[in-house]
Amino acid sequence: MLSLDRLATGRADAPLGIDRAPDFSWVLHCRTPNTLQVSYRITVTDGDQVAWDSGEVASRQQAFVRYEGAPLRSRTRYQWTLSVRDSHGQKASAHSSFETALMHPGDWVAAWAESSIERAVPEAWAWGTQPPAVLFSRDFDVPGDVVHARLYATAYGTYLPQLNGERLDDREFAPEHTAYGSILYYQTYDVTRLLRRGGNQLTLYVGDGWYLCPHGRPVMQDYHGAPAVLFQLEIHLANGTSVIVASGEDTGCATGPVLSSDIFRGELFDARQPFGTPQPVRLPDYGYAQLAAQPMAPVRPFGSLAVQQIYVSPRGEVIVDFGQIIAGKARIRIDVPRDTEVTFEYFEVTDEHGNYFNSMIADQKDVYVSDGVARDYETRFSFHGFRYIRVTGLNQLRERDFVAIPLTTEKADAGSFSCSDGRLNRLYENIRWSQRNNMMSVPTDCPTREKAGFTGDIQIYAATALLNEDVTPFLDSWLRNLAAAQADDGVVPMTVPFTTLYERLSLGVGKEFGDTQITGIAGWSDAAVMVPHTMHRLTGNRLVLNDHYDTMKRWADYVIRTARERRGAAGLDPAIDQYLWNTGFHFGEWLIPSQEQPGGPNWQIPKISAAYVAPFFGYLSVRLMGEVAQTLDRQADAAHYRGHAARMKDAIQRAFMANDELPWQLMGAYVLAFAFDLVPPEHTTRYATKLVDLLEANGGCLDTGFVATPYFLDVLTKIGRRDLAYELLWQAKAPSWLYAVDKGATAIWESWKAIDEHGAPKLTSFDHYAFGCVGDWMFRNLAGLRSGEAGFDHFQVVPPDDSPLAWCRARHETVHGTVSVGWDAKGLEVEVPVNTTASVTWRGRTHSVGSGRHQFS
Numbered sequence: 001m002l003s004l005d006r007l008a009t010g011r012a013d014a015p016l017g018i019d020r021a022p023d024f025s026w027v028l029h030c031r032t033p034n035t036l037q038v039s040y041r042i043t044v045t046d047g048d049q050v051a052w053d054s055g056e057v058a059s060r061q062q063a064f065v066r067y068e069g070a071p072l073r074s075r076t077r078y079q080w081t082l083s084v085r086d087s088h089g090q091k092a093s094a095h096s097s098f099e100t101a102l103m104h105p106g107d108w109v110a111a112w113a114e115s116s117i118e119r120a121v122p123e124a125w126a127w128g129t130q131p132p133a134v135l136f137s138r139d140f141d142v143p144g145d146v147v148h149a150r151l152y153a154t155a156y157g158t159y160l161p162q163l164n165g166e167r168l169d170d171r172e173f174a175p176e177h178t179a180y181g182s183i184l185y186y187q188t189y190d191v192t193r194l195l196r197r198g199g200n201q202l203t204l205y206v207g208d209g210w211y212l213c214p215h216g217r218p219v220m221q222d223y224h225g226a227p228a229v230l231f232q233l234e235i236h237l238a239n240g241t242s243v244i245v246a247s248g249e250d251t252g253c254a255t256g257p258v259l260s261s262d263i264f265r266g267e268l269f270d271a272r273q274p275f276g277t278p279q280p281v282r283l284p285d286y287g288y289a290q291l292a293a294q295p296m297a298p299v300r301p302f303g304s305l306a307v308q309q310i311y312v313s314p315r316g317e318v319i320v321d322f323g324q325i326i327a328g329k330a331r332i333r334i335d336v337p338r339d340t341e342v343t344f345e346y347f348e349v350t351d352e353h354g355n356y357f358n359s360m361i362a363d364q365k366d367v368y369v370s371d372g373v374a375r376d377y378e379t380r381f382s383f384h385g386f387r388y389i390r391v392t393g394l395n396q397l398r399e400r401d402f403v404a405i406p407l408t409t410e411k412a413d414a415g416s417f418s419c420s421d422g423r424l425n426r427l428y429e430n431i432r433w434s435q436r437n438n439m440m441s442v443p444t445d446c447p448t449r450e451k452a453g454f455t456g457d458i459q460i461y462a463a464t465a466l467l468n469e470d471v472t473p474f475l476d477s478w479l480r481n482l483a484a485a486q487a488d489d490g491v492v493p494m495t496v497p498f499t500t501l502y503e504r505l506s507l508g509v510g511k512e513f514g515d516t517q518i519t520g521i522a523g524w525s526d527a528a529v530m531v532p533h534t535m536h537r538l539t540g541n542r543l544v545l546n547d548h549y550d551t552m553k554r555w556a557d558y559v560i561r562t563a564r565e566r567r568g569a570a571g572l573d574p575a576i577d578q579y580l581w582n583t584g585f586h587f588g589e590w591l592i593p594s595q596e597q598p599g600g601p602n603w604q605i606p607k608i609s610a611a612y613v614a615p616f617f618g619y620l621s622v623r624l625m626g627e628v629a630q631t632l633d634r635q636a637d638a639a640h641y642r643g644h645a646a647r648m649k650d651a652i653q654r655a656f657m658a659n660d661e662l663p664w665q666l667m668g669a670y671v672l673a674f675a676f677d678l679v680p681p682e683h684t685t686r687y688a689t690k691l692v693d694l695l696e697a698n699g700g701c702l703d704t705g706f707v708a709t710p711y712f713l714d715v716l717t718k719i720g721r722r723d724l725a726y727e728l729l730w731q732a733k734a735p736s737w738l739y740a741v742d743k744g745a746t747a748i749w750e751s752w753k754a755i756d757e758h759g760a761p762k763l764t765s766f767d768h769y770a771f772g773c774v775g776d777w778m779f780r781n782l783a784g785l786r787s788g789e790a791g792f793d794h795f796q797v798v799p800p801d802d803s804p805l806a807w808c809r810a811r812h813e814t815v816h817g818t819v820s821v822g823w824d825a826k827g828l829e830v831e832v833p834v835n836t837t838a839s840v841t842w843r844g845r846t847h848s849v850g851s852g853r854h855q856f857s
């Protein structure tokens with residue numbers, strides 16, 4: 001029997017608060033083997049009005065089907081019915097729904113309410129100098145019984161909403177980190193249950209968040225530096241009437257116990273401080289054009305962690321250890337006399353003796369001052385990256401008084417990996433933790449020092465991210481922000497959202513490279529093309545290519561134009577140079593381990609390695625742009641970018657590959673040359689030998705940084721040395737993945753030698769997902785599970801026949817359902833979801849299979 005489930009709108013189950021044409025997906029189940037979908041039909045209705053009838057569409061598509069009906073009306077719950085026919089003539093149907101929010105700026109009647117309380121100008125990075133959080137409040141009457149109520153709300157700052165003293169849900173950091181100059185999300189809440197007949201109070205407690213933080217300040221015109229809220233509560237009563245309660249002149253503002261709130265560093269909470277009498281607000285006209293309904297799930301707690309041990313360090317510090325690096329906060333029972341000041345300092349690793357170690361440029365700290373009342377305290381407007389807390393001011397610490405609460409943008413789990421080597425399993429767990437810890441509203445580099453949406457980091461990590469979790473809405477949201485951050489000339493900044501800190505940094509490093517304006521960065525800005533391309537490759541999502549096509553194209557055009565118009569420093573023949581992107585600032589092969597130096601980045605590396613990183617990545621972006629155009633059937637563009645990529649490849653070969661070795665004796669140069677298929681056939685053997693020589697001369701350890709590491713193991717396989725790929729993965733000397741595991745890492749380190757042989761930590765991040773990119777290779781080459789060119793509608797299972805492992809299992813939740821692979825000495829078991837096919841290679845024979853469970857021995 002055919003059945004349907006997981007009907008999703010925008011990858012979510014019956015969401016509230018849609019303001020764009022949504023896309024639909026579903027999963028089919030059927031015990032009959034070899035089942036494919038033959039057609040689908042979607043009808044979307046609003047009461048008895050049909051808003052869209054797709055008609056019967058002969059197609060196997062079961063995800064990313066976009067609504068194409070009548071314009072959607074605001075505040076409407078639409079029902080949708082799906083009917084599917086399969087290849088055995090069976091039919092099934094199912095229903096779901098979604099609800100629109102405010103589709104038009106004109107739907108907003110609320111006025112912006114801004115705090116009138118004087119704000120001291122905070123200092124960047126100085127803990128405790130940010131002004132108090134502001135409580136916006138509105139008292140109102142509900143003149144009847146409530147049948148249905150929605151709150152639409154947002155803020156400049158991050159807000160915590162409560163109705164009659166109760167939190168509306170468990171989300172954190174609304175309205176999320178966005179390119180505030182053009183995008184500000186608003187949230188939709190079902191508050192029916194929390195309202196009562198008669199007097200009610202709505203409050204929004206607003207901390208500085210990203211928007212108001214001096215070191216997170218957005219790059220935008222008309223920045224306004226005060227907390228402000230916009231809310232519209234729409235209440236439908238049993239008597240058929242409705243009431244709107246909106247922000248405006250009846251909103252008051254006051255400060256209270258949060259005396260300083262800094263999302264990067266922590267907060268100062270003085271429990272003795274009551275909220276003041278509400279003051280009138282200002283009513284600035286910030287308009288509604290920037291508003292968009294939050295298009296993805298919120299940041300939420302992801303379970304909780306108990307204390308593993310509390311100990312006194314050699315220096316006499318009291319340290320609470322949760323055994324795992326997380327990003328989030330702690331809930332702490334505090335029961336101390338009035339006026340006692342308690343300090344919580346969060347950190348990732350101890351020094352080699354077990355003492356507190358601050359690996360960051362500033363503290364991560366919360367301070368609580370007691371009013372004498374026992375309570376559970378948790379920071380409201382900040383999060384920290386930590387495994388340990390150093391506690392001062394509390395006597396008699398009890399393990400049960402501390403709970404760590406990991407926070408992350410909520411996403412459906414989409415993967416698992418396990419094998420006969422426990423160290424690889426730990427590596428995989430570390431990857432999962434770093435992924436969670438670095439997806440707090442936007443993909444970040446680390447949850448501690450910078451909390452920044454570095455474009456390079458997610459470019460490197462996107463494939464692994466997609467195999468582990470359903471990050472589609474999350475990345476799609478980030479790409480909207482990327483588009484907003486893209487400059488008129490096509491430049492994509494180093495971070496998205498772009499903040500003034502990174503704007504200054506970009507201008508500063510640019511000067512070193514002879515530029516007075518911000519230029520695109522190879523391997524970082526290329527995220528504009530590479531992230532959507534990777535999303536399509538792993539999920540078959542054509543919408544993402546369509547929706548972001550202009551951004552991608554503007555980026556590829558920037559590369560082409562920059563190469564043509566600017567001559568590089570090497571003095572190459574202009575006929576060649578015009579196809580090489582070889583000017584401007586680049587991070588290059590960022591963090592090559594042998595070139596690292598104590599105390600900060602080695603800025604020589606960008607200079608040297610940019611000479612190949614920029615032309616190679618420029619070529620790749622243009623080539624991928626050609627593929628994207630082809631996928632979308634835009635033939636003229638496809639021919640244009642393909643032709644251009646061919647000329648770029650030819651120029652690269654003529655400029656750098658005339659000899660039997662590359663001009664740079666860096667592993668990364670060879671890795672990328674092979675990875676991007678740039679090596680001329682006559683040099684393949686020689687370059688391969690060269691790469692192997694470099695690896696062997698380095699004691700079998702990699703010496704690649706950010707941009708080449710993701711390709712290293714694949715390149716070794718490509719040159720016929722899978723044995724060396726295994727050696728690299730199983731390498732335990734630094735630098736290597738397992739070195740970190742052996743040193744007790746519980747997340748992925750930023751630097752390969754973050755902890756030295758003697759256990760001494762460096763000033764670096766211990767929670768950076770970038771090098772976790774190896775997860776993608778592990779799925780493909782240890783488990784042997786590989787997507788097709790456009791998702792898993794046809795995939796491959798190719799367990800290695802020379803694996804050092806005794807067994808391996810992996811699972812991936814595709815848009816079609818669960819794919820799983822498990823093999824050991826006895827045989828192979830593969831699960832192929834309905835509406836997919838697979839080719840399975842086992843013990844030298846290839847089998848074509850359809851849906852069902854298959855065993856091979």
Ligand code: RAM
Nearest residue numbers: 445450454456457587590
């Ligand atoms: C560091 C970040 C990030 C990297 C940049 C270049 O500060 O942590 O990982 O992308 O620099």
